[in-house]
Amino acid sequence: MAKEKLNIFESTCVPLPLENVDTDQIIPARFLSSTSREGFGNNLFRDWRFDQEGRAVQDFILNNRKYSGKILVAGKNFGCGSSREHAVWAVYDYGFRVVISSFFADIFRNNALNNGLLPLILPDDEVKGLIALVTAAPETIVKISVQERKVEIPSSGKSFTFEINPYKQECLIHGLDDIDYLINMRSRIADYEKKRGGLG
Amino acid sequence: MSSKTLFDKIWDAHRVHSIDDGPDVLYIDRHYIHEVTSPQAFRGLDERGITVFRPSLTLATADHNTPTRDQHLPIREELSRMQVDKLRENCSRHGIELFGLNHNYNGIVHVIGTELGYTRPGMTIVCGDSHTSTHGAFGTVAFGIGTSEVEMVLATQCILQTRPKTMRITVDGALGKAVTSKDIIMHIISLLTTGGATGYFVEYSGSAIRALSMESRMTICNMSIEMGARGGLIAPDKTTFSYLKNTKYYSGNNAFDDDLKSWKDLITDPGASFDKEIAINAESIRPMITYGTNPGMAIAVDAPLPDTEGMNSQDRDNYIKALSYMGFSPGIKLDGHPIDYVFLGSCTNGRIEDFRAFASVVKGRKKAENVTALLVPGSRLVEEQVKKEGLLEILRDAGFELRQPGCSSCLAMNEDKIPAGKYAVSTSNRNFEGRQGPGARTLLASPLTAAASAVTGRITDPRLF
Numbered sequence: 136m137a138k139e140k141l142n143i144f145e146s147t148c149v150p151l152p153l154e155n156v157d158t159d160q161i162i163p164a165r166f167l168s169s170t171s172r173e174g175f176g177n178n179l180f181r182d183w184r185f186d187q188e189g190r191a192v193q194d195f196i197l198n199n200r201k202y203s204g205k206i207l208v209a210g211k212n213f214g215c216g217s218s219r220e221h222a223v224w225a226v227y228d229y230g231f232r233v234v235i236s237s238f239f240a241d242i243f244r245n246n247a248l249n250n251g252l253l254p255l256i257l258p259d260d261e262v263k264g265l266i267a268l269v270t271a272a273p274e275t276i277v278k279i280s281v282q283e284r285k286v287e288i289p290s291s292g293k294s295f296t297f298e299i300n301p302y303k304q305e306c307l308i309h310g311l312d313d314i315d316y317l318i319n320m321r322s323r324i325a326d327y328e329k330k331r332g333g334l335g
Numbered sequence: 336m337s338s339k340t341l342f343d344k345i346w347d348a349h350r351v352h353s354i355d356d357g358p359d360v361l362y363i364d365r366h367y368i369h370e371v372t373s374p375q376a377f378r379g380l381d382e383r384g385i386t387v388f389r390p391s392l393t394l395a396t397a398d399h400n401t402p403t404r405d406q407h408l409p410i411r412e413e414l415s416r417m418q419v420d421k422l423r424e425n426c427s428r429h430g431i432e433l434f435g436l437n438h439n440y441n442g443i444v445h446v447i448g449t450e451l452g453y454t455r456p457g458m459t460i461v462c463g464d465s466h467t468s469t470h471g472a473f474g475t476v477a478f479g480i481g482t483s484e485v486e487m488v489l490a491t492q493c494i495l496q497t498r499p500k501t502m503r504i505t506v507d508g509a510l511g512k513a514v515t516s517k518d519i520i521m522h523i524i525s526l527l528t529t530g531g532a533t534g535y536f537v538e539y540s541g542s543a544i545r546a547l548s549m550e551s552r553m554t555i556c557n558m559s560i561e562m563g564a565r566g567g568l569i570a571p572d573k574t575t576f577s578y579l580k581n582t583k584y585y586s587g588n589n590a591f592d593d594d595l596k597s598w599k600d601l602i603t604d605p606g607a608s609f610d611k612e613i614a615i616n617a618e619s620i621r622p623m624i625t626y627g628t629n630p631g632m633a634i635a636v637d638a639p640l641p642d643t644e645g646m647n648s649q650d651r652d653n654y655i656k657a658l659s660y661m662g663f664s665p666g667i668k669l670d671g672h673p674i675d676y677v678f679l680g681s682c683t684n685g686r687i688e689d690f691r692a693f694a695s696v697v698k699g700r701k702k703a704e705n706v707t708a709l710l711v712p713g714s715r716l717v718e719e720q721v722k723k724e725g726l727l728e729i730l731r732d733a734g735f736e737l738r739q740p741g742c743s744s745c746l747a748m749n750e751d752k753i754p755a756g757k758y759a760v761s762t763s764n765r766n767f768e769g770r771q772g773p774g775a776r777t778l779l780a781s782p783l784t785a786a787a788s789a790v791t792g793r794i795t796d797p798r799l800f
Contacts, residue, residue: 154653155529155629159767164746168400168414170374170421172482182769187755210649212530215563215629216767217746218465219372220481241499241533241565242465246481263649300497302357314379314483317491320352320360321388324493327351327362 138251140310141232145278147204148235150266151196154210158222158243161214167221175221176228197229201273205232208265212236213254214243220250227252233279235286237262248303249313253281255297281307338604341570342501342536345476345601349459351493358495364458365470366393366488367444368431370415370422371400371748372463376486377425389492390430394453397422397436398443400748403711403738406436415749429489440583442714442740445469445682449553450716452584456571456598461488466682466764468559471568472552473575474601476536478566499565500534500610503603505541508617513797515692516551517684517762517781519543520558521623521633523615529631533563535611538603543617544569549578550688557683558764561630570602622797624669625766625779627657632766636784636796639668660768661776662756669778669794676759677708677789678771679782680738681745684762685713687720689782694726696786696800702734703792709751710735711743735789747772760788 166178183195191198207226213236214222223246226234232252237259239247247254257265268291269275278287281304287294305311317324339347352360368376373395380386387393400415410416419436426433434440440447445466448454454470460477461467463485470477480494487494506519524531537559544552552569559567569575576595585591621635634640640658643651643665658664679685679693690712702708710730712718718740721727727737744751745763747770753759755774762785766777780788783797790800 152649153656154649157629157765157767159746159765159770163769163773164399164748165773167371167748168412168418170378170418172375182773187773212533212563215529215533216465216560216765218463218467218479218481220375220463220483223481238530238533240530240563242479242481245496246483249481249483300357302354313495314383314487314490317360317487317493317495318383318385320493321491324351324360324362324388324491328492331348331362 138310138312141251141253141307142282143280144205144232145276146206147273147275148206148208148265148269148277149196149202149204150270151207151209152266152270155212155215156209157216158214158219159216161222162219162225167219172224173228175225176230179225179229205230206235206277207231207233208235208262208269210236210262211238211259213239215240218242220246223247223250223252235262235265248306251307251310253307255279255286257286257295257297261295338607340501340607340609341474341538341568341601341603342476345457345459346498354495358497360493361459361496362493363461363488364392365448365453365460367448367460367462367467368393368395368485369399369444369464370397370418372482373425373485374418374421375482376489377429379486380489385490387429387431387489392492393431393489394448395422395426395431395433396441396444396447399742399746401436401741402749403741403743403751406739412749439715442717443682443685443742445557446685446713446717449473450582450714452579452582455579455594456575456601461494465560466557468564468566469553469557469682471556471559471566472549474568474571474598476566476568479560499536502532502535502537502564502611502613503609504537504539504613504615506539506543506615506617507541508543510543510617510620513622513783513800514620515781515783516547516554518620518623519617520555521625521630521779522620524558524562524630525623525633527562527631529561529629530563531631532559535564537564537567539567539569545572548688549574550686553686554683558630561764571598622781622784624784624794625777626661626663626669627654628660628766628768630764630766630779632657633779636780636794637668637670639666642666670796672794673758673792674706674760674778674788674794675757676753677706677785678711678744678759678761678763679785680709680711680713680743681763682713682742683764684782685711685717687717689762690717690721690726691724692782693786694729696783696797697733697735697790698729700733700790702789705792706789708735708789709738709744711738711751712740714740744771746770753777760785760794
């Protein structure tokens with residue numbers, strides 16, 4: 136099923152200078168009891184965003200009105216822990232389209248790409264520099280082109296290229312889906328089964 | 336033919352197609368599902384108007400949000416009940432075998448799949464759960480996936496996957512007194528850190544690994560994900576084969592001898608190369624415990640917490656944030672620190688061997704009065720075995736209660752939550768903030784350390800017992 140396309144856009148950023156942000160922080164397990172993919176954004180970073188009485192924690196970044204945008208910039212190893220795709224749904228549903236970090240946990244990265252959320256990897260020093268920059272200047276615009284694999288920060292004159300698997304790059308740009316790709320391969324998969332024999 | 340690693344052999348045998356400059360199309364032999372990460376995948380099939388491609392290769396259980404008391408009654412929590420009902424409906428509609436709540440084979444997905452013989456050497460195995468790496472103990476390529484990927488497997492029995500790099504961790508030597516496989520893997524994670532194996536698939540080898548039982552090997556492979564590894568596996572050997580021979584699967588057919596022949600090549604060839612190699616001396620490993628808020632933050636139970644000296648500012652900030660959540664300060668010793676809860680269970684340490692270990696320590700002793708204990712078997716079969724072996728009497732005499740199977744307090748989706756600020760010595764796999772309940776403070780350890788701590792009411796070195 137087609138996803139929302141993601142190619143060229145610009146946005147301000149939300150800095151989250153924490154490392155090893157795990158999926159239990161992104162969306163705690165007690166909010167996983169849903170049978171749909173929608174609505175998880177309300178509980179994104181729930182226990183950092185709200186106290187136990189449900190009041191907004193004032194010094195958490197998402198509650199600071201100075202910071203907003205479609206790009207989340209986070210410390211290394213973002214999305215470690217559980218395989219719950221609900222973490223990606225929560226990040227996406229909240230309004231982010233890109234997460235920048237110096238590396239992502241494998242399952243989170245796959246889940247993100249399967250939902251049209253770009254896990255964008257930059258060198259650790261550059262991520263730290265970007266966090267410092269947008270923390271000090273929340274109005275900083277970051278431009279991203281998936282087609283050109285490029286990140287630009289006009290105000291500082293910096294630009295970087297990022298790596299992305301060409302297949303996944305195409306999927307993001309055109310809003311394509313791995314499942315459609317695989318469904319079209321069903322007869323080839325059945326041939327593989329025959330050749331191999333005796334499965335299950 | 337060139338030398339290959341065991342991982343490469345299994346991966347290559349399951350590659351249906353390689354996309355140019357893209358991922359591989361990987362065929363999946365065994366797909367496990369549970370109530371929490373599957374409903375949206377079935378919904379996706381419905382929206383596409385397609386059915387499950389190979390229903391006989393998927394097995395379902397309800398485990399993540401199920402209660403561990405009064406399982407014969409309706410689930411009280413409405414959303415959980417809806418998820419469990421939805422799973423039953425989806426399985427029945429698509430012809431998928433379900434070992435649901437109250438079924439004789441119900442239990443945690445990674446406990447039942449292995450104990451019943453659904454997991455066998457050489458397979459590719461996935462599940463919408465990161466601890467799917469557990470199944471690697473049988474010489475399989477097994478890893479956790481997201482719900483979109485669950486939908487891929489239901490729709491086509493394949494997923495698109497980028498081939499990971501390979502790492503071999505060799506553990507040689509004999510383990511010391513009261514040092515378990517949980518301590519081996521916690522020691523490894525503390526060395527590599529919580530993200531240190533990201534992008535790799537790990538093979539565990541060496542004499543210390545060979546000497547372990549299947550249950551202990553599962554504990555090691557289970558926690559591979561806690562250092563970011565895609566998965567972890569151990570080459571099958573005599574221990575694996577004799578375990579499998581006794582499973583339900585092989586008692587129902589006479590395929591064992593033929594299968595056994597097909598497993599003989601499931602080894603890493605001499606001379607095969609890995610992207611990374613790590614060697615560990617088993618004698619250097621002591622009983623471990625975590626002190627922070629990720630599984631890499633672990634030390635020997637009798638060692639002091641790290642000092643902040645020499646840390647860069649980012650590391651120090653992360654460290655202090657974790658310690659402040661835990662209510663600890665740098666340099667203190669955890670040994671002797673009072674605790675409130677003990678949790679024995681989970682896909683990491685909820686098997687019969689873990690209950691034997693726990694019972695061996697508490698036998699003839701009493702649970703400390705300040706400790707609330709949750710003893711949760713990994714499956715109905717484990718629960719039955721605990722009773723059959725007389726462990727239940729030992730546990731009861733020592734003041735413990737046995738619960739019914741499920742994931743329970745490991746992720747606290749059900750009622751088994753640790754209250755805010757309370758300390759829990761847990762045999763599970765994650766000590767993230769709020770993992771066992773909002774504000775809960777988790778100390779991961781082995782069943783022996785959990786038992787010793789349950790008896791004294793304090794964090795306790797199991798070598799004293």
